[in-house]
Amino acid sequence: MAELTAEDRFLRSCRGQEVDRPPVWLMRQAGRYLPEYRAVRKGVSFLEMCRDIERAVTVSLQPIDLVGSEAVILFQDIFTPIPAMGVDFDFAPGPVMADPLRSAEQVAALRVPDPRESVPFVFEIIRTLRKALESRSIPLLGFAGAPFTLAAYMVEGSGSKDFASLKTMLHREPELLRELLATLTEMTVGYIDAQIEAGAQAVQLFDTWAGLLSPAEYREWIAPTHKEIIRRIRNDDTPFILYVNNGAHLVDQMADSGADVISLDWRAPLADAAERFGDRVSLQGNLDPCALAADPDSIRKRVQEMARDAGPARGFIANLGHGCLPSTPVEGVRAFTSAVRSLG
Amino acid sequence: MAELTAEDRFLRSCRGQEVDRPPVWLMRQAGRYLPEYRAVRKGVSFLEMCRDIERAVTVSLQPIDLVGSEAVILFQDIFTPIPAMGVDFDFAPGPVMADPLRSAEQVAALRVPDPRESVPFVFEIIRTLRKALESRSIPLLGFAGAPFTLAAYMVEGSGSKDFASLKTMLHREPELLRELLATLTEMTVGYIDAQIEAGAQAVQLFDTWAGLLSPAEYREWIAPTHKEIIRRIRNDDTPFILYVNNGAHLVDQMADSGADVISLDWRAPLADAAERFGDRVSLQGNLDPCALAADPDSIRKRVQEMARDAGPARGFIANLGHGCLPSTPVEGVRAFTSAVRSLG
Numbered sequence: 001m002a003e004l005t006a007e008d009r010f011l012r013s014c015r016g017q018e019v020d021r022p023p024v025w026l027m028r029q030a031g032r033y034l035p036e037y038r039a040v041r042k043g044v045s046f047l048e049m050c051r052d053i054e055r056a057v058t059v060s061l062q063p064i065d066l067v068g069s070e071a072v073i074l075f076q077d078i079f080t081p082i083p084a085m086g087v088d089f090d091f092a093p094g095p096v097m098a099d100p101l102r103s104a105e106q107v108a109a110l111r112v113p114d115p116r117e118s119v120p121f122v123f124e125i126i127r128t129l130r131k132a133l134e135s136r137s138i139p140l141l142g143f144a145g146a147p148f149t150l151a152a153y154m155v156e157g158s159g160s161k162d163f164a165s166l167k168t169m170l171h172r173e174p175e176l177l178r179e180l181l182a183t184l185t186e187m188t189v190g191y192i193d194a195q196i197e198a199g200a201q202a203v204q205l206f207d208t209w210a211g212l213l214s215p216a217e218y219r220e221w222i223a224p225t226h227k228e229i230i231r232r233i234r235n236d237d238t239p240f241i242l243y244v245n246n247g248a249h250l251v252d253q254m255a256d257s258g259a260d261v262i263s264l265d266w267r268a269p270l271a272d273a274a275e276r277f278g279d280r281v282s283l284q285g286n287l288d289p290c291a292l293a294a295d296p297d298s299i300r301k302r303v304q305e306m307a308r309d310a311g312p313a314r315g316f317i318a319n320l321g322h323g324c325l326p327s328t329p330v331e332g333v334r335a336f337t338s339a340v341r342s343l344g
Numbered sequence: 345m346a347e348l349t350a351e352d353r354f355l356r357s358c359r360g361q362e363v364d365r366p367p368v369w370l371m372r373q374a375g376r377y378l379p380e381y382r383a384v385r386k387g388v389s390f391l392e393m394c395r396d397i398e399r400a401v402t403v404s405l406q407p408i409d410l411v412g413s414e415a416v417i418l419f420q421d422i423f424t425p426i427p428a429m430g431v432d433f434d435f436a437p438g439p440v441m442a443d444p445l446r447s448a449e450q451v452a453a454l455r456v457p458d459p460r461e462s463v464p465f466v467f468e469i470i471r472t473l474r475k476a477l478e479s480r481s482i483p484l485l486g487f488a489g490a491p492f493t494l495a496a497y498m499v500e501g502s503g504s505k506d507f508a509s510l511k512t513m514l515h516r517e518p519e520l521l522r523e524l525l526a527t528l529t530e531m532t533v534g535y536i537d538a539q540i541e542a543g544a545q546a547v548q549l550f551d552t553w554a555g556l557l558s559p560a561e562y563r564e565w566i567a568p569t570h571k572e573i574i575r576r577i578r579n580d581d582t583p584f585i586l587y588v589n590n591g592a593h594l595v596d597q598m599a600d601s602g603a604d605v606i607s608l609d610w611r612a613p614l615a616d617a618a619e620r621f622g623d624r625v626s627l628q629g630n631l632d633p634c635a636l637a638a639d640p641d642s643i644r645k646r647v648q649e650m651a652r653d654a655g656p657a658r659g660f661i662a663n664l665g666h667g668c669l670p671s672t673p674v675e676g677v678r679a680f681t682s683a684v685r686s687l688g
Contacts, residue, residue: 167637171637172637214610215611269559290515298515327509
């Protein structure tokens, strides 16, 4: 078929419509591995970067020309909408809560303000990006952290290997955790709606810590939050991508979430997902970011394998199985996007 | 059938022979969650504890009477045999290498001494434990860290979220990593052999970081090390247990390793493994250690579900899906062992 614009190729792939070849972008493509990102970031904290419209727009756009990415994702953090809920935190570098959420009073006190008023800069960044991208027909993605992942940080107080405090709440005060997840689900629906209204053409939900739970616990605690968010997003035409980190044991349930695209960790075999769920959902992923340390020929081979594995799926978006790392070589990222561009 | 001794029940379960009910023990059952452990540990470093025969024997035995465990595992660290290979490290609290292994010279310089000479205290602890346990007919387990997990720490220099340096070696200098794994496999075979010779009645191989790899990479890099170790252990009668942390995507390959028992992470559905591989291997696991924070009734229910899920397997050993945490409540551990004891 005729060559498509990046925007058409991406949106059609999400929806399972025919395309000329898979589109490509990378999670955390605007990040420290890029010298040009580090230059913009110099002298400002991560939180300041998130609120600085000019800087955030600049780094969001960098991966298009610097590494050949074909989609732009809003530069922002999953914790951006949290302070306005009445929760203090800092980055060190992951989120660290001044006061971990452990009591019924704390959970009851959480607010769900209109994000257009509480974090207006997010939507200003989206509007500015969309203007910059429209003439180039490059798609713009919004994103949000999923309720369980946000709750994990809020209850635990920071990142953790075991998230024992979070799981203690799950086992000892299930109703409290349920209330927290309900509040965060409410907040997330409004936050994503406002991003779509401002111009996001697709949205990705990041559930970084969902892989901590067993399939049975995920079914009880997490899957319902995904389903509710997806059902309630007002603009049904906007493709919804669900990413679960370390979720190889949860792929069946991800495919049942109602998402248009499920984004797989590198541990989940793409071929298997394509065969089992590829008629219902499009797939995104899933090269191990660390594989970008290999030589360009190996990367090209891996990309060809990936595309072949994803073959039976109705749509495929080439990406990593997790975000770019600070140590990811820029030439590896370029080899990755260039290998995808020469597919099909 | 008639009530068995703890030793018979455990060894028969490993081998898939009929038993009255599943045996129970817990990974890291000798640990900081026990006040009595903390009392013995007071004033000595973790490394000193490992080399102190009296203290190591004392804490190894504590879980029998304190929490009702039905098997004893040697108190020791997976890094115990590493210094004698010519590698300096310290605990802070995980292993931290003075000089991460990155060059061909460093890998070539590794020694594989006879463990009976380099870490004689390990076998003295085993002999002492065996003497103490024989009259009570309680089984004694030895253990070792798996080559990939040891290599992960040695190359990375410490624990890590992404193990990017290890994976960079895998992608850029595969032959070097292969040599390192071969040397560690050699060492591990000798180390396990010597433990069996000293009196270990079963052995468990811990591959804590194997879950970092995709199924295809695991097949290339890790599965061969497990198979070689299992094939080369001289005493074929000694049951071999293979534990892979975060290995829900690797269960098929674990079942093909030649191990008598595969020990599952809580993310891997026990019922599924029992149905698919239960005729060939016994299963061990797999309650989330964090679930021991629940009330005794919930724990009892979870134990009953576990036993039902494991039902089709030729043998089942009740355990956790990962080690006890410092925050694990002692009463939760007691509820767990007592629920298993009242099964069947």
